[in-house]
Amino acid sequence: MADETTVAPGVARMREALKDVPHEPGAPKPDPILVADKVVRRFGGLTAVSVDHVEIPRGGITALIGPNGAGKTTFFNLLTGFDKPDEGDWTFNGKPLAGVPAHKVANQGMVRTFQLTKALSRLKVIDNMRLGGTGQRGEKFWQSLIPALWRGQEKEITERADDLLARFKLDAKREDFAGSLSGGQRKLLEMARALMVQPDMVMLDEPMAGVNPALTQSLLGHVKDLREDGMTVLFVEHDMDMVRDISDWVIVMAQGKVIAEGTPDTVMADPRVIDAYLGAHHDGTEHDPDVVAALEAEGETADE
Numbered sequence: 192m193a194d195e196t197t198v199a200p201g202v203a204r205m206r207e208a209l210k211d212v213p214h215e216p217g218a219p220k221p222d223p224i225l226v227a228d229k230v231v232r233r234f235g236g237l238t239a240v241s242v243d244h245v246e247i248p249r250g251g252i253t254a255l256i257g258p259n260g261a262g263k264t265t266f267f268n269l270l271t272g273f274d275k276p277d278e279g280d281w282t283f284n285g286k287p288l289a290g291v292p293a294h295k296v297a298n299q300g301m302v303r304t305f306q307l308t309k310a311l312s313r314l315k316v317i318d319n320m321r322l323g324g325t326g327q328r329g330e331k332f333w334q335s336l337i338p339a340l341w342r343g344q345e346k347e348i349t350e351r352a353d354d355l356l357a358r359f360k361l362d363a364k365r366e367d368f369a370g371s372l373s374g375g376q377r378k379l380l381e382m383a384r385a386l387m388v389q390p391d392m393v394m395l396d397e398p399m400a401g402v403n404p405a406l407t408q409s410l411l412g413h414v415k416d417l418r419e420d421g422m423t424v425l426f427v428e429h430d431m432d433m434v435r436d437i438s439d440w441v442i443v444m445a446q447g448k449v450i451a452e453g454t455p456d457t458v459m460a461d462p463r464v465i466d467a468y469l470g471a472h473h474d475g476t477e478h479d480p481d482v483v484a485a486l487e488a489e490g491e492t493a494d495e
């Protein structure tokens with residue numbers, strides 16, 4: 192009971208929304224923001240992704256986990272228009288999105304984070320943010336031809352950029368080159384920049400990689416805040432502590448397929464998931480010993 196009163200409203204909302212969802216691959220959700228069907232991507236003879244059906248719950252934080260080479264990044268690339276599938280369809284907010292190029296996907300309200308490129312390192316922090324706000328949602332071509340409207344929008348973009356920099360505690364770095372930021376600060380900048388398009392869904396590719404412990408809590412806090420704002424988050428991550436700490440739902444991929452789904456506790460104690468991580472090792476694929484150790488510890492706890 193005490194737990195119910197202490198959790199954040201977004202966490203409680205998602206617990207309620209997901210309480211009757213079966214813990215199995217392809218489980219239907221009450222209000223999915225993204226629904227994918229029969230998505231296949233092959234590289235020569237290798238089937239990197241073969242996802243039969245998956246639904247991402249709206250307004251929550253979903254982790255996409257799996258051993259190295261499971262197809263997580265390839266699936267991310269497909270959903271966000273950075274790669275094209277051999278087969279398959281998906282909808283976002285009820286609209287078909289397969290085959291839509293990346294910049295238009297962002298206009299529809301789905302953005303993803305990347306490592307900052309070299310070119311962007313040579314831009315100031317504030318200019319990186321402004322760039323993230325161009326080609327925004329709802330922007331019409333004719334509007335861009337009317338200078339008064341355009342100037343109004345410039346001002347609005349800069350204001351939004353400054354608000355986000357303050358929220359992510361990067362305002363003191365406003366005039367610095369992005370290349371001078373630490374790895375963790377760059378991750379924060381990436382996330383802040385993604386929010387410039389006011390998305391419905393944010394996709395984070397290994398947000399914890401390269402982040403030093405001092406910034407870890409701050410980053411986790413920002414991701415949790417997105418849920419409190421009603422945004423949907425889908426993230427790929429190997430750090431099981433982060434997965435456990437922030438996820439409402441976990442989807443596990445192995446060898447291109449979704450092999451398990453559920454809450455962090457059930458998924459991490461699932462023998463199929465532990466086998467998938469160990470199996471990847473036996474296949475000669477690299478694996479993360481920390482992840483296997485964490486999952487095995489979880490399985491032992493569950494057996495007691």
Ligand SMILES: Nc1ncnc2c1ncn2[C@@H]1O[C@H](COP(=O)(O)OP(=O)(O)OP(=O)(O)O)[C@@H](O)[C@H]1O
Pocket residue numbers: 234237239257258259260261262263264265266
């Ligand atoms: N452009 C490509 N050309 C050929 N093979 C590829 C390409 N991209 C990915 N693959 C292969 O597809 C499979 C899935 O790779 P992917 O990077 O999606 O896995 P992942 O789950 O994201 O792994 P990791 O956790 O290591 O990032 C791997 O076997 C990989 O070698």
